[in-house]
Amino acid sequence: MCNPRAFVLLVLLQFLLLGSSVSAKSNGSSQWKTLTGSPPLVIARGGFSGLLPDSSAAAYYLALQTSVADVALWCDVQLTKDAVGICFPDPNLDQCSFISVVFPNQSRSYLVNGVQNTGYFSVDYNFKDLSDVRLKQCVESRSPVFDDSFPILTINDVTKQMTQTKTTALWLNIQYDAFFRQHKLNMKSFVLSVSKKVHVSYISSPEIGFLKSIKPLVNAKRTKLVFRFLDKNGTDPSTNQTYGSLLKKLTFIKTFASGILVPKGYIWPVEASYLQPHTSLVSDAHKVGLEVYASGFSNDDSFSFNYSYDPLAEYLQFIDNGTFSVDGVLSDNPVTPSAAIGCFSQLDTNATKRDKTLIISNYGASGDYPACTNVAYNKAISDGVDVLDCPVQMSKDGTPFCLNSIDLQESTTIAKTSFMDYSISIPEIKSGNGIFAFNLTWTDIKGLTPSILNPFATEFKMFRNPKYINTGTFVTLSDFLSMTKNETTLSGILITVENAAYLAEKQGLSVTDAIIDALRSAGFDKPGSQKVYIQSTDSAVLLNFKQKTNYELVYKIDKIVYDASNEAIEDIKSFADAVVINKKSVFPWDNGFLTSNTTRIVPKLQASNLSVFVGTFSNEFVSQAWDFLSDSTVDINSFIQDAGIDGIVTDFPKTAARYRKNKCLNLGEKTPPYMQPVRVGSLYELISQASMSPAQAPAPLPLLTESEVVEPPLPDVATIASAPLSLGHPVPKNAQPKVTVCLSNVAVFIASLLLL
Ligand SMILES: *[C@@H]1O[C@H](CO)[C@@H](O)[C@H](O)[C@H]1NC(C)=O
Ligand SMILES: *[C@@H]1O[C@H](CO)[C@@H](O)[C@H](O)[C@H]1NC(C)=O
Ligand SMILES: *[C@@H]1O[C@H](CO)[C@@H](O)[C@H](O)[C@H]1NC(C)=O
Ligand SMILES: *[C@@H]1O[C@H](CO)[C@@H](O)[C@H](O)[C@H]1NC(C)=O
Ligand SMILES: *[C@@H]1O[C@H](CO)[C@@H](O)[C@H](O)[C@H]1NC(C)=O
Numbered sequence: 001m002c003n004p005r006a007f008v009l010l011v012l013l014q015f016l017l018l019g020s021s022v023s024a025k026s027n028g029s030s031q032w033k034t035l036t037g038s039p040p041l042v043i044a045r046g047g048f049s050g051l052l053p054d055s056s057a058a059a060y061y062l063a064l065q066t067s068v069a070d071v072a073l074w075c076d077v078q079l080t081k082d083a084v085g086i087c088f089p090d091p092n093l094d095q096c097s098f099i100s101v102v103f104p105n106q107s108r109s110y111l112v113n114g115v116q117n118t119g120y121f122s123v124d125y126n127f128k129d130l131s132d133v134r135l136k137q138c139v140e141s142r143s144p145v146f147d148d149s150f151p152i153l154t155i156n157d158v159t160k161q162m163t164q165t166k167t168t169a170l171w172l173n174i175q176y177d178a179f180f181r182q183h184k185l186n187m188k189s190f191v192l193s194v195s196k197k198v199h200v201s202y203i204s205s206p207e208i209g210f211l212k213s214i215k216p217l218v219n220a221k222r223t224k225l226v227f228r229f230l231d232k233n234g235t236d237p238s239t240n241q242t243y244g245s246l247l248k249k250l251t252f253i254k255t256f257a258s259g260i261l262v263p264k265g266y267i268w269p270v271e272a273s274y275l276q277p278h279t280s281l282v283s284d285a286h287k288v289g290l291e292v293y294a295s296g297f298s299n300d301d302s303f304s305f306n307y308s309y310d311p312l313a314e315y316l317q318f319i320d321n322g323t324f325s326v327d328g329v330l331s332d333n334p335v336t337p338s339a340a341i342g343c344f345s346q347l348d349t350n351a352t353k354r355d356k357t358l359i360i361s362n363y364g365a366s367g368d369y370p371a372c373t374n375v376a377y378n379k380a381i382s383d384g385v386d387v388l389d390c391p392v393q394m395s396k397d398g399t400p401f402c403l404n405s406i407d408l409q410e411s412t413t414i415a416k417t418s419f420m421d422y423s424i425s426i427p428e429i430k431s432g433n434g435i436f437a438f439n440l441t442w443t444d445i446k447g448l449t450p451s452i453l454n455p456f457a458t459e460f461k462m463f464r465n466p467k468y469i470n471t472g473t474f475v476t477l478s479d480f481l482s483m484t485k486n487e488t489t490l491s492g493i494l495i496t497v498e499n500a501a502y503l504a505e506k507q508g509l510s511v512t513d514a515i516i517d518a519l520r521s522a523g524f525d526k527p528g529s530q531k532v533y534i535q536s537t538d539s540a541v542l543l544n545f546k547q548k549t550n551y552e553l554v555y556k557i558d559k560i561v562y563d564a565s566n567e568a569i570e571d572i573k574s575f576a577d578a579v580v581i582n583k584k585s586v587f588p589w590d591n592g593f594l595t596s597n598t599t600r601i602v603p604k605l606q607a608s609n610l611s612v613f614v615g616t617f618s619n620e621f622v623s624q625a626w627d628f629l630s631d632s633t634v635d636i637n638s639f640i641q642d643a644g645i646d647g648i649v650t651d652f653p654k655t656a657a658r659y660r661k662n663k664c665l666n667l668g669e670k671t672p673p674y675m676q677p678v679r680v681g682s683l684y685e686l687i688s689q690a691s692m693s694p695a696q697a698p699a700p701l702p703l704l705t706e707s708e709v710v711e712p713p714l715p716d717v718a719t720i721a722s723a724p725l726s727l728g729h730p731v732p733k734n735a736q737p738k739v740t741v742c743l744s745n746v747a748v749f750i751a752s753l754l755l756l
């Protein structure tokens, strides 16, 4: 390796990433519906190109470390002017490297398969000219922090990396034979020379002419030839036939290839972002003896809403749908298909839970349906949630009902109705205007149209399940209780209480009494199989319940806290059995990367017999640290295995429930690499090395102190004759002593954080 910087980075990676070479061979004895009956192949496109620059040494390394042992490393072969074979995604080097910085003003224009293309082409440079060119991420949405560190690799460099694991396969993709021939470069003789030196397991090309010409010259037992299909409209330059028409000639293709590689939509078509019934391509191809590999898998690409942003679900659809299995998948994030194959396939529908972590819904299955609607609740139950949650709000006429927020604007279309006139500002509740639940009767609220929560829409333009954006109906607390009471799969329900003091004092509504009454009427006050959890951020609410009931009490800490003082923990123990904390309190992060190991908060709370629940888990990869490889299962696995939490609060109970059934739990030393918790901090180290400037020292650890935990007791319920007087107006100072005290406590707490 000519670049000392990249070498240092690689050594670091080697040191910090999963080091053990535990055998990760998939279980071959099970019945796969692939052509040969073997498990499907995982093909790492340019290495782990979903995180690290495509075709970089680091990307290939990470792929080897996180995948099944027989992973195939995919190299897009390009030739330089002096006929050196490099692995690079395109013959135009411009988009995925900094070549234009090294050779300013040298861009050129060529016809590539009939399309005019401008940039910097490998055919114009000798390999040694490229020694100062560094790689960069080709996909804009991917983190650029690893850019400008890694040089272009030759195929030789890649095969050297593979020697440490004997089972790894090499896959050479020859995308542009015709183009290189136009430039007097002979791809065929180059590929043959490589295959004489190293074992090339697969050669793919979208050009029939190339495959036909090489077929007599390779050993069919050692090397499989794969015909690659592109867009159905596209044309193979060697035959002038469209790929769409070639799809009808599988027996002809079998004469020169042993398999086909097709865009995944050829198998499971997607229309308007929803999955259509599958085509018969896999079984048709298997009938004529062709293997089928599917391309286009990456964890950060928009895929069908049928998968609920869960990339593992997509792989299962292709390899474990009961009807067929593709023979391999071409992936930018090979950890995910590895886990799909090694841990999640062929699970019994009734597979037992192998992990005891509690799964608690966040407003029902709110990732799939509008929050707290009947459909969100039913989906959460059928997805296997343990504890179903109802955040209780009060209507003007005193009906407790389930909704994520006291402000009806957050998950209904009320802002588009005549109730918009009810929009007011109550700074004690939230900043900005709201249309508050206690201002409308239950009849009016029931008539509102629910609307799905979209936490990642503004910043990331990621939207949830558009087909069901306004479905479902809202339920009262007593509806919720009768729906859950006989549900044997639920181990409990969780009732969330907020704004109790305000409702009592200003609106004359006692939310705590309403809840206690509803639970009693539904029979939850008697010992039963289901636990009732009462959750609040307000310790006074929990103390109130503690005096009157025997329910499990859960204290929610909104702030990010890495530790807690002994006094604070003693206080919490006096009114709570469990605590809910933020994900970022468990693994500190900076700019999307984990900065250090787990904090002390979880063991500290657990040492005092407080259960620790953590939230909120979402499938959208933008909600996860990059360290979790854009895979919600890797995220969940690390929190459970590394941090040992007791419960996870999630918008997508299905992903968490499936995790608990996977075959790779409790295997100890035999845990395959793709189901081991990530080594936190390793990527962060890599970045600070890459940018050659030490990462900023992390901010001082936020500590939970006693002053925040202690709150004034709940006020008495006021008698309110008519519409409250002070609604929408600033509260006179001396009228609200209790609230003022409370606010000043928070202010002191925040100030103490800043001073730490
Ligand atoms: C492999 O599959 C066989 C048959 O299904 C099973 O008995 C065995 O336990 C499996 N091994 C592993 C490591 O999963
Ligand atoms: C080279 O590039 C620079 C900056 O893009 C530009 O100002 C200059 O005119 C270019 N020179 C030639 C000869 O194209
Ligand atoms: C493919 O062909 C159809 C019909 O000629 C056309 O409408 C469509 O835009 C083409 N798609 C691409 C990607 O070229
Ligand atoms: C394909 O079409 C081009 C342009 O029409 C023609 O020059 C070329 O000879 C054709 N190739 C084959 C193999 O038919
Ligand atoms: C995908 O989801 C849509 C909407 O729920 C549904 O109609 C369709 O049947 C699903 N497709 C598959 C293949 O399951």
Ligand SMILES: *[C@@H]1O[C@H](CO)[C@@H](O)[C@H](O)[C@H]1NC(C)=O
Residues within 6 Å of the ligand: 349, 350
């Ligand atoms: C799974 O469990 C359900 C309910 O207990 C039962 O009806 C069903 O037969 C079971 N299925 C299998 C495959 O065991």
Ligand SMILES: *[C@@H]1O[C@H](CO)[C@@H](O)[C@H](O)[C@H]1NC(C)=O
Residues within 6 Å of the ligand: 485, 486, 523
């Ligand atoms: C649900 O439970 C209640 C009380 O335990 C019982 O009266 C009712 O019949 C049950 N309903 C169903 C559908 O099982």
Ligand SMILES: *[C@@H]1O[C@H](CO)[C@@H](O)[C@H](O)[C@H]1NC(C)=O
Residues within 6 Å of the ligand: 595, 596, 597, 680, 681, 682
């Ligand atoms: C994390 O913990 C491990 C083992 O306890 C230690 O070796 C490693 O240095 C720690 N890493 C960081 C970034 O703190």
Ligand SMILES: *[C@@H]1O[C@H](CO)[C@@H](O)[C@H](O)[C@H]1NC(C)=O
Residues within 6 Å of the ligand: 607, 608, 609
């Ligand atoms: C935690 O609970 C266990 C068993 O209930 C008990 O033995 C232990 O003393 C408790 N520890 C603390 C710190 O309360």
Ligand SMILES: CC(=O)N[C@H]1CO[C@H](CO)[C@@H](O)[C@@H]1O
Residues within 6 Å of the ligand: 317, 320, 321, 322, 323
């Ligand atoms: C076993 C399994 O998951 N089968 C599924 C295969 O895909 C079809 C279509 O989505 C589902 O209906 C099956 O349940």
Ligand SMILES: CC(=O)N[C@H]1CO[C@H](CO)[C@@H](O)[C@@H]1O
Residues within 6 Å of the ligand: 396, 421, 422, 423, 424, 438, 439, 440, 441, 723, 727, 728
């Ligand atoms: C039904 C009801 O309480 N409506 C009130 C909601 O709030 C607005 C604005 O404060 C009042 O004008 C309504 O009387």
